Amino acid sequence: MADPGNGLAPDLRKRIEIMADHIARNGAEFETTVKQKNASNPQFAFLYNGEGAEYYQQVLAKHRGTQAPPVAPLRPPAPSPTPVVPAPVMPAPVMPAPAPAGQFSGMTAPMAMTAMANMAMPLASPPAASLATLLRGGQVQGAPPVELADVLRRWKEPQVLALTPEVERQLHGVIASLEHMASRDAIKSGRLWIECNSALAPHIASHIMRRVSFLVTCAHRLHVLYLVHDLLQTEAARKEPLFVTGVLMGVLRLVQLWVDRGILSAQEAEEVKAITMAKELPGVLSPQPQQVTAAAMRPGVPGPSQTMPPMAGAPRPAGAPCLAPYGAPMPPVPMLHGYQKQALAGLQQTGIQTPETVPVGVLASMIASVATPGRHVRYKPLDPAMTPQTLPPMEVPTPQLLAKVEEFYEDLQDEVNSSAASKGRFEEHLRFDTDDPFPQLFRTPQSPPSIPPVVVEALRRAMSKRAMPQALVFVTGNAKKLEEVKHILASGEEELPFEVTSQKVDLPELQGASTQEIAVQKCRLAAEHVKGPVMCEDTSLCYHALKGLPGPYIKWFLEKLGHEGLNKLLAGYEDKSAYAQCLFTLCAGPGKEVHVFDGRTEGKIVEARGPKDFGWDPVFEALEGEGKTFAEMTKEAKNAISHRGRALQQLRSWLIANAASFAEESK
Numbered sequence: 206m207a208d209p210g211n212g213l214a215p216d217l218r219k220r221i222e223i224m225a226d227h228i229a230r231n232g233a234e235f236e237t238t239v240k241q242k243n244a245s246n247p248q249f250a251f252l253y254n255g256e257g258a259e260y261y262q263q264v265l266a267k268h269r270g271t272q273a274p275p276v277a278p279l280r281p282p283a284p285s286p287t288p289v290v291p292a293p294v295m296p297a298p299v300m301p302a303p304a305p306a307g308q309f310s311g312m313t314a315p316m317a318m319t320a321m322a323n324m325a326m327p328l329a330s331p332p333a334a335s336l337a338t339l340l341r342g343g344q345v346q347g348a349p350p351v352e353l354a355d356v357l358r359r360w361k362e363p364q365v366l367a368l369t370p371e372v373e374r375q376l377h378g379v380i381a382s383l384e385h386m387a388s389r390d391a392i393k394s395g396r397l398w399i400e401c402n403s404a405l406a407p408h409i410a411s412h413i414m415r416r417v418s419f420l421v422t423c424a425h426r427l428h429v430l431y432l433v434h435d436l437l438q439t440e441a442a443r444k445e446p447l448f449v450t451g452v453l454m455g456v457l458r459l460v461q462l463w464v465d466r467g468i469l470s471a472q473e474a475e476e477v478k479a480i481t482m483a484k485e486l487p488g489v490l491s492p493q494p495q496q497v498t499a500a501a502m503r504p505g506v507p508g509p510s511q512t513m514p515p516m517a518g519a520p521r522p523a524g525a526p527c528l529a530p531y532g533a534p535m536p537p538v539p540m541l542h543g544y545q546k547q548a549l550a551g552l553q554q555t556g557i558q559t560p561e562t563v564p565v566g567v568l569a570s571m572i573a574s575v576a577t578p579g580r581h582v583r584y585k586p587l588d589p590a591m592t593p594q595t596l597p598p599m600e601v602p603t604p605q606l607l608a609k610v611e612e613f614y615e616d617l618q619d620e621v622n623s624s625a626a627s628k629g630r631f632e633e634h635l636r637f638d639t640d641d642p643f644p645q646l647f648r649t650p651q652s653p654p655s656i657p658p659v660v661v662e663a664l665r666r667a668m669s670k671r672a673m674p675q676a677l678v679f680v681t682g683n684a685k686k687l688e689e690v691k692h693i694l695a696s697g698e699e700e701l702p703f704e705v706t707s708q709k710v711d712l713p714e715l716q717g718a719s720t721q722e723i724a725v726q727k728c729r730l731a732a733e734h735v736k737g738p739v740m741c742e743d744t745s746l747c748y749h750a751l752k753g754l755p756g757p758y759i760k761w762f763l764e765k766l767g768h769e770g771l772n773k774l775l776a777g778y779e780d781k782s783a784y785a786q787c788l789f790t791l792c793a794g795p796g797k798e799v800h801v802f803d804g805r806t807e808g809k810i811v812e813a814r815g816p817k818d819f820g821w822d823p824v825f826e827a828l829e830g831e832g833k834t835f836a837e838m839t840k841e842a843k844n845a846i847s848h849r850g851r852a853l854q855q856l857r858s859w860l861i862a863n864a865a866s867f868a869e870e871s872k
């Protein structure tokens with residue numbers, strides 16, 4: 206087919222393309238107005254089937270994703286028999302669209318949260334004005350005109366105050382808890398946390414905004430949005446909202462931003478604004494919700510219950526975490542191209558409408574409801590059936606996690622059994638517990654009165670336990686070492702402030718490096734492997750006559766030469782002395798500092814005596830061993846003087862002295 210644009214003057218082509226773009230974005234009323242304004246302008250004859258009309262229809266159809274209608278033969282514009290009253294047009298945006306980076310900084314809490322609605326979902330594109338149709342199920346009458354330019358002039362960006370690292374860390378935890386699922390519990394505890402920190406609400410909201418920009422999956426964004434939704438709903442149900450004031454202007458500005466970005470047409474924005482300004486929430490939706498929904502869904506586009514793809518421009522490499530680690534530099538802001546609207550599928554709308562029964566994109570009306578004095582929104586907690594979850598398969602809870610849950614419920618039960626006493630203690634904690642690792646969480650005057658103190662206390666205790674690492678993993682491939690380490694730790698006077706578990710991993714060991722370097726490298730690998738706090742050890746047997754050899758390579762010497770060979774190595778030397786060295790290493794997690802603890806025992810190499818179940822024990826006679834080889838000694842006697850016992854004793858003392866900082870480092 207011939208290109209109808211061929212042969213047109215370049216400037217006419219350009220004019221046509223620009224006009225088609227504007228009209229496609231701004232809708233039918235915009236087109237009507239432009240036509241009326243240019244009825245006698247030959248430069249826009251293509252609007253009236255004049256020169257370039259076919260090309261114009263083609264470009265327009267391309268923008269709208271439809272087929273171009275056939276163009277009628279050239280004819281002059283028909284004079285209108287009656288004067289046509291121009292339809293209202295959206296005022297031209299007076300604010301430039303902000304750059305993507307930092308676009309949400311400086312917003313108030315609710316505004317920032319509203320903006321999240323904007324960012325939360327890449328959705329299906331309903332037909333034009335379907336958003337309004339879904340919202341209203343009929344005409345919105347009497348919406349007062351909004352002087353947008355005036356609103357925008359008066360609206361000021363609020364100052365953003367920094368959060369303390371501790372609060373930011375806790376917020377990170379709240380967001381991370383929503384990565385896979387917006388479970389009731391996760392939403393509820395997230396909301397309680399924000400409420401407990403309501404004095405910092407605007408700060409928290411802007412931080413949520415910042416972090417939400419970097420969440421890779423839309424499911425995660427959506428879940429954070431549910432948290433915000435729940436928070437606002439709870440706020441709305443309060444007589445005196447904690448922090449939502451002066452929201453309306455922010456909402457209006459956001460609507461304008463949505464128009465600027467092509468998310469809403471001018472027509473849709475006008476209707477959203479009308480709803481935001483309306484005195485009442487819209488009534489019951491259309492009696493045929495299924496039909497509305499079907500019309501709003503585009504075939505082939507995943508519905509809310511299906512898996513949504515990650516945001517455009519932010520592909521997630523396999524296995525990469527959804528949430529940037531706390532304190533990590535943020536990656537570039539994902540582009541927001543591709544955001545489109547969608548209705549929630551399958552909503553059965555009956556009875557009084559609450560904001561939750563309205564598709565998520567309608568946060569504007571929710572917030573306006575909250576912000577307007579005297580307007581009350583019925584609170585309805587999140588219903589998982591109404592909140593689509595795009596979940597990866599659930600991980601099976603680890604026995605450790607289950608044990609912690611068990612412990613929590615035991616604590617709770619204890620508290621219920623002695624509630625009077627616990628109440629007193631709870632109040633005491635509120636005032637005096639300066640060691641509380643989560644002070645902001647439980648010491649604010651606005652702790653919700655609805656939470657029974659026993660629950661808060663149990664939660665506080667559970668959380669302070671969480672301040673310690675769940676487990677310190679001893680990584681070794683050597684069962685005999687593990688046996689000795691367990692024995693040494695169990696027999697110590699002071700209990701290690703960490704629960705030591707073990708993982709059997711044969712880690713590769715550096716060659717040609719010093720014993721110290723080998724041990725440090727081994728521990729780093731272990732921390733990477735475990736992704737958490739670890740301890741390791743590396744044992745050497747060093748002959749003085751051989752200037753420290755075999756040293757860290759004793760494992761391979763022993764394997765190839767056996768006990769006899771280990772003796773023969775010294776055949777040509779008078780000096781049979783040697784020392785056993787154990788380097789215990791400790792690391793709080795991947796990339797963290799490795800602490801080294803060096804334990805040594807002097808002795809000499811002798812002919813094998815005693816049980817042969819552990820390494821070179823039968824050929825090593827310690828100076829303090831009263832003539833016995835390590836193999837001939839009891840476990841207790843060996844551990845009391847052994848290289849391992851000594852290194853582990855140092856590690857234990859260090860950990861006891863540095864428990865809090867190590868626990869902090871391992872988070």
Ligand SMILES: O=c1[nH]c(=O)c2ncn([C@@H]3O[C@H](COP(=O)(O)OP(=O)(O)OP(=O)(O)O)[C@@H](O)[C@H]3O)c2[nH]1
Binds near residue numbers: 711763822
């Ligand atoms: O008689 C012994 N008394 C000990 O007290 C002792 N501690 C370690 N060893 C042996 O010395 C080599 C060290 O190598 P090593 O530190 O790399 O250990 P490993 O590779 O077996 O385990 P790990 O590295 O996974 O922890 C290995 O052959 C160990 O069996 C010992 N022999």
Ligand SMILES: [Mg+2]
Binds near residue numbers: 712
């Ligand atoms: Mg080894």
